[in-house]
Amino acid sequence: MSMDTADNILSATDLHREFQTTEGTLPVLRGVTLEVKKGQMAVVTGASGVGKSTLLHLLGGLDRPNTGDISIGRHLLGTMSETDLARFRNQRVGFVFQFHYLLSDFTALENVMIPMFLADKPHREAVERGELLLESVGLIDRKTHRPHELSGGEQQRVAVARALANDPDIVLADEPSGNLDTGTGRKLHDLLIRLNSENSTSFLIATHNRELADTCRQEFVMAGGRLAEN
Numbered sequence: 223m224s225m226d227t228a229d230n231i232l233s234a235t236d237l238h239r240e241f242q243t244t245e246g247t248l249p250v251l252r253g254v255t256l257e258v259k260k261g262q263m264a265v266v267t268g269a270s271g272v273g274k275s276t277l278l279h280l281l282g283g284l285d286r287p288n289t290g291d292i293s294i295g296r297h298l299l300g301t302m303s304e305t306d307l308a309r310f311r312n313q314r315v316g317f318v319f320q321f322h323y324l325l326s327d328f329t330a331l332e333n334v335m336i337p338m339f340l341a342d343k344p345h346r347e348a349v350e351r352g353e354l355l356l357e358s359v360g361l362i363d364r365k366t367h368r369p370h371e372l373s374g375g376e377q378q379r380v381a382v383a384r385a386l387a388n389d390p391d392i393v394l395a396d397e398p399s400g401n402l403d404t405g406t407g408r409k410l411h412d413l414l415i416r417l418n419s420e421n422s423t424s425f426l427i428a429t430h431n432r433e434l435a436d437t438c439r440q441e442f443v444m445a446g447g448r449l450a451e452n
């Protein structure tokens with residue numbers, strides 16, 4: 223194994239994913255290969271419908287490719303059972319989506335703590351880390367608020383804190399600012415950039431936002447079911 227490969231936190235080789243539709247077979251990913259280095263902040267851009275979300279779902283183990291391999295750290299996703307994959311996802315991968323998917327009956331702090339409960343982290347530690355994370359996204363004074371008592375930007379910041387709960391190897395973010403106005407979206411991007419540089423958590427972000435893409439050192443452009451590095 224070369225040094226280069228050892229530095230990768232995420233690697234995917236020749237991923238293919240097609241969907242069966244009433245119109246027939248729809249090939250979406252036609253040989254996607256990528257590497258993201260530890261601590262990197264990378265973006266995936268490309269036209270709507272090109273397959274960015276499909277790719278992120280595969281990379282995070284939410285869906286499986288028809289063929290091709292995905293590794294996170296030294297772990298090969300394809301060989302894991304569904305149960306192992308679910309546990310791995312909870313502990314090693316953070317997700318941020320366009321819509322926050324916070325649980326409406328729980329407070330901001332409880333939402334951030336949920337992945338830690340699932341990982342059997344002791345309650346006291348989960349509270350402490352949850353508070354630390356809310357502090358770092360600027361929402362500690364909102365910890366007892368439920369999602370509906372928060373603005374869209376605040377909800378997304380809670381979702382970011384939740385994604386970081388178990389100190390994942392990589393955070394996969396799918397249009398994290400897609401529902402936010404320009405100014406609020408920019409603040410969310412600044413937050414992601416700060417968290418990346420402070421904690422050296424790796425990020426892979428699917429986005430249509432040119433400003434964010436230009437800020438990231440690594441850009442993968444998706445077209446025709448493949449990626450090109452920009």
Ligand SMILES: Nc1ncnc2c1ncn2[C@@H]1O[C@H](COP(=O)(O)OP(=O)(O)OP(=O)(O)O)[C@@H](O)[C@H]1O
Nearest residue numbers: 241242243248250269270271272273274275276277
């Ligand atoms: N489960 C599915 N079954 C059938 N087709 C699907 C499925 N999931 C995605 N697709 C199709 O795959 C293609 C890629 O979709 P995807 O959501 O990955 O695009 P995207 O690049 O994320 O687009 P956007 O920028 O609009 O979010 C689309 O044509 C979509 O209709």
Ligand SMILES: [Mg+2]
Nearest residue numbers: 274275276396
């Ligand atoms: Mg998408």
